[in-house]
Amino acid sequence: MTKKIFLSIITICIMTLLAAIFLVTALLYSRSAEIASAEVRTDARLIASAVEQSGGNYLDKTDFGGNIRVTWIASGGNVIYDTDEDPDSLENHSDREEISQAFDSGEGSSSRYSSTIMQKTVNHAVRLKDGSVIRVSGVHSSLTAELMKALSPMLAILIAVVLFSVLAASMVSRNIVRPINNIDLSHPKIKKNYKELAPLLEKLNSQNAKVSRQMDELQSSREQFSLMTESMEEGLIIADPKLIVLTCNSSALRLLGAGSFTQGQSVYALNNSDVFRRCLLNALGGRRSECILRTGDGQREVIASPANSIDMVCGIVVFIMDVTEKQELETMRREFTSNVSHELKTPLTTIYGIADMLANGMVQSGDVAEFGGNIRSEAERLINLINDIVSLSKLDEDAAPHENENIELFALAEEVLDRLKLNAEEKGVVTSLSGEKVSITGSRTILSEVLYNLCDNGIKYNVSGGSLSVKISHIPQRVIITVSDTGMGIPKQYLGRVFERFYRVDKSRSSRIKGTGLGLSIVKHGVLYHNGTVRVDSEEGKGTVFTVELPIEKKQHNEEQGVF
Structure with a gap:
């Protein structure tokens, strides 16, 4: 904008100067042309009067100088006298404009321009009483010639004016633009700037307010989006x-x-x-x-x-x-399905085989009772497996009954050990119960299964003549159940997996011991159902200790804790 204003001012100044020079020169030229014509007319009249009085001798005696040319033309148009040329060498002048006018009306004037010398000749003729004509011619420079004469001073003036215009235009353009450049676009003040800018500044104020609102909304949306995505x-x-x-x-x-x-x-x-x-x-x-x-x-x-x-x-x-947990659960589901299929298939295959032998009469009458016992044993194994699967599924899906009854754990442990008394005697394992009477709030059925599976494992995987001890104790707000045996023990590398479904440390050894492979998994889920923890410590060849910690006051059950 500054550049445009600057160039506009310079252009206007130069054009104005050139126009002024041309107009002034034209006016001066017009005035000088009038003066020159008047002078020629006056000289013609004076010389004509002198010739009337003195005759041709006046022309011969008078020195007219080089400024004017005097010509005397006879009534027929022949030149009698001329200050610049030999009269005999000049052609007849009767056809000249000023001569013709003088013959007709007494006086005549004309002017002729020469582009070669860029001069204008002014002529005036006066008729004498004898019918002859005195003509005076004067030379006057043309407008072009006058302009050419003034070219040098004009250029000097033009250069001076251009320099002055440059400085003035620079200052003026800066002064014009400065208030515009100093406008605070964020908070434009209309009164401190050009009135012509008032509509623009008002619109700018309106746009600033609108943009500010939109920016606030955008920032709020960004913060809200960021808060949502970060959560x-x-x-x-x-x-x-x-x-x-x-x-x-x-x-x-x-x-x-x-x-x-x-x-x-x-x-x-x-x-x-x-x-x-x-x-x-x-x-x-x-x-x-x-x-x-x-x-x-x-x-x-x-x-x-x-x-x-x-x-x-x-x-x-x-x-x-x-999806780590999801993938792990999917893997566990596939493994569980595979294991269940295998565990169900084994007793069913045995039952089918024995039944097929009985149906085909391949069993002697004395062995029927033994084969019937095998069928019962495998059927019992199936029932136990199905019962364990159902119990575990209920715990997984939080479908177990939400019992909130007061349970005295010492008495419950006595009942469990009494149920396993025959198994312990058959294995030659001595059981013992110690500790104190502690009551908690929870599900009696689930806690009974937890204790039963821990004690049953302690008997099954014990050595003949070994021992199983159960201890009930408590610390502030928590009860501790410790089940320890003097059995085979579990190698340390397998301790982290003993609570997995159907996982067996030594499959060859476990195959000789009755069980579904779900007991410790039921223990884990039953303890978690009561918001407790279970851990195992074992040393191979020396025995295993399971420690269960349960809160005395059962908290409200969280459904997610039943999913594993």
Whole structure:
């Protein structure tokens, strides 16, 4: 804007100066031309009067100088006298404009321009009494010639004026633009600026208020979006078509195991595995894609969806979820299904085989009772397995009865040991119960199964002549149940898996011992049902100790604690 004002002022000054010079020169030229014509007319009249009085001798005696040319023309048009040329060499002048006018009316004037010498000749003729004509001619410079004469001073003046105009234009343009440059666009003040800018500044104020409201709304939306995404357990990534991250919450960084990351980097900076790449590229191609990504902390499910705009993909949205527990549960489910199928198939196969032998008469009459006992034993094993599966399923699905009764654990332990008395005698294991009477609130059925399975295992996996001891004690707000035996013990590398369903440390040894393989899993879920903890300590060849801690006041059951 400053440049435009500057150039406009300079242009106006130069054009104004040139126009002024031309007009002044033209006026001066017009005035000088009038003066020159008047002088020629006066000279013609004076000379004509002198010739009337003195005759031709006046012309011969008088020196007219070089400023004017005097010519005397006879009535027929022939030149009688001329100050510049030989009269005989001159042609007839009767056709000349000023001569013709003088013959007719007594006086005549004319002017002729010569482009060669850029001069104008002014002529005036006066008729004498004898019919001859005196003509006086004077030379006057043309306007072009006058301008050419004034060219040098005009250029000097023009240069001086241009320099002055440059300085003035520079100062004026800066002064004009300064108030505009000093306008505070955020808070424009109308009264302190040009009145002509008032409509613009008012509109600017209105736009500023509107933009400010929109920015506040946008900031609020961003904060709300950030708060929502940061509170998500799932990871969220939004990237543009070049896979540059536009937004990314902290859960995504945590789940992908990314270290330092700033928005504006490529999404591959979060994870550069082939599986992750293929998933993102499929989404970028317009197809929703899912994959399971394995990281150091577990397994992540990645769902990448394209963000479509009419007929093109303008970005992708990626969700990341921690499915480690889900995958583990799925693995456990498959293993459980496989194990259940195997455990059910074994006794059924035995029962089917014996029944087939009995049906085909392949069993002697004396052995029928023995084969019948085997069928009963395998059927009992099936029943126990099904009962354990049902109990475990109820605990898993939180379908166990929500009993909140007062249970005296010492008396409950006595009942359990009494039920296992025959088993202990057959194995040659001595049982004992010690401690104090402590009551808690909970489910008597579930706690009975917990104690029964711990004690039953302590007897089954004990050595002949060994011992099993149960101790009931308590600390503030918690009761401690300790079941210890002097049996085979469990190697340390297997201690972390003994609570898994159907897991057996020594399958060859366990196959000789009756059991479903679900006892300790039921113990674990029964303890968790009561918001307690269970741990195992064992030394191979010396025995095993199970320690259960339960809160005395049973808290409200959390449904999620029944799912494993």
